[in-house]
Amino acid sequence: MTRSITKKDISRLDEQDPLASRRGQFHLPADTIYLDGNSLGLMSYATQQRVADTTTTQWGEHLITSWNRHNWIQLPQQVGNKIGRLIGVADGQVVCCDSISVNLFKVLAAALQLQPGRNQILSTVDNFPTDLYMVQGLEQLLGASRCHLVMVEESELANSISEKTAAVLATEVNFRTGRRLDLQALTATAQLHGALMIADLAHSAGVMPVELDNWQVDFAIGCTYKYLNGGPGAPAFVYAAKRHHRALQQPLCGWMGHVRPFDFSPHYEAADDMTQFLSGTPPVLSMCAVDAALEAFDGVSLAEVRSKSIQLSELFHSLIEQHGLSNELHLISPTDPVTRGSQLSYRHEHAYGICQALIEAGVIADFRAPDYLRFGFAPLYTSYADVWDAAGVLKDVLASKAHLDPRWQQRNTVT
Ligand SMILES: Cc1ncc(COP(=O)(O)O)c(C=O)c1O
Numbered sequence: 001m002t003r004s005i006t007k008k009d010i011s012r013l014d015e016q017d018p019l020a021s022r023r024g025q026f027h028l029p030a031d032t033i034y035l036d037g038n039s040l041g042l043m044s045y046a047t048q049q050r051v052a053d054t055t056t057t058q059w060g061e062h063l064i065t066s067w068n069r070h071n072w073i074q075l076p077q078q079v080g081n082k083i084g085r086l087i088g089v090a091d092g093q094v095v096c097c098d099s100i101s102v103n104l105f106k107v108l109a110a111a112l113q114l115q116p117g118r119n120q121i122l123s124t125v126d127n128f129p130t131d132l133y134m135v136q137g138l139e140q141l142l143g144a145s146r147c148h149l150v151m152v153e154e155s156e157l158a159n160s161i162s163e164k165t166a167a168v169l170a171t172e173v174n175f176r177t178g179r180r181l182d183l184q185a186l187t188a189t190a191q192l193h194g195a196l197m198i199a200d201l202a203h204s205a206g207v208m209p210v211e212l213d214n215w216q217v218d219f220a221i222g223c224t225y226k227y228l229n230g231g232p233g234a235p236a237f238v239y240a241a242k243r244h245h246r247a248l249q250q251p252l253c254g255w256m257g258h259v260r261p262f263d264f265s266p267h268y269e270a271a272d273d274m275t276q277f278l279s280g281t282p283p284v285l286s287m288c289a290v291d292a293a294l295e296a297f298d299g300v301s302l303a304e305v306r307s308k309s310i311q312l313s314e315l316f317h318s319l320i321e322q323h324g325l326s327n328e329l330h331l332i333s334p335t336d337p338v339t340r341g342s343q344l345s346y347r348h349e350h351a352y353g354i355c356q357a358l359i360e361a362g363v364i365a366d367f368r369a370p371d372y373l374r375f376g377f378a379p380l381y382t383s384y385a386d387v388w389d390a391a392g393v394l395k396d397v398l399a400s401k402a403h404l405d406p407r408w409q410q411r412n413t414v415t
């Protein structure tokens, strides 16, 4: 029999954690254990400071001159390159702009244009819905002969790629189950059949090593509000491999993607680099927030982040077992940590009530319909003590039946 985990073990883990000092860079509300960084990351003090400075000094005092004086105009590329370094990409292949949804629309249209004679976008039934909806919207616009969505189970994805597939659209880490696909192998299989690979990195960027250049991924999109801590509604990012830049044509031709926007020409001429992916004016305040948030990654090894992420999630599940809760909470994430992202998902008939009771007791996790309870681990600020305490509160909630409170019969929209 393995020995029980003790509070002393937890203290030792926190003392030996090479990332422990990063936690101090973030604002954590008092009496809160936050296990929802896979939905919305914490605010860093650097971000708070930068937003204050950008509004007070740059916007407040320097007004429109800030586009040059503070280089607002270059923020999409500057922030894009910083994100690129976290996803294994050389400079000039990522820009920060718009939302995942909008960027995906651009990428899908560009990918289809690069694949004459192929109309199929192959994805998974359990992909995050917006990814599927964007393909469906494009299918309506272009007609099924130019764009046709085919959805399969994750386990069938690689086997379903064929000569008809224009692009495979896969989210590396499943938002519901936390299952992680082998993006490198999937890209190789897609390309063997002449298909392009489009990866959604929403649940990967900033929490595990990703090597888009090495893996030869064609396109990627991702958000900055989860593990990159850019803030609510912060702009997303889009990656296109350099080898595609010359032939690329994305359809949301806004003036910021023009080769010379300030010529104000009536004729669109696309920039021949990633700038083409910009459509309209960048949201400067949000983008400054992302830019500052990325400072928390300075000097951080993503291998170390991944290693801690695995240890945190393994610890959490061991504590669930130690507390005798695994008969009640059914783990639906893979048991092998290598094949999952940085979250654990459990099924429970009263998952919503448990989530609400946890929040009331100071532990923020989230609920996903119909009956999933998700716990996210953000190694830059989640401590081993957080995991220990959260598992203890979960045990108390279930023991006291706080989750059966009639108030939780009515579901809220978000958590
Ligand atoms: C995998 C995935 N893709 C996309 C989104 C959302 O995209 P958007 O930035 O357009 O809201 C999310 C979560 O919100 C997600 O988990």
Ligand SMILES: Nc1c(O)cccc1C(=O)C[C@H](N)C(=O)O
Pocket: 038, 039, 040, 175, 202, 233, 368, 414
């Ligand atoms: N983007 C979100 C939002 O604007 C509101 C509430 C939640 C979200 C999310 O990020 C959902 C998230 N992608 C998920 O994995 O469920």
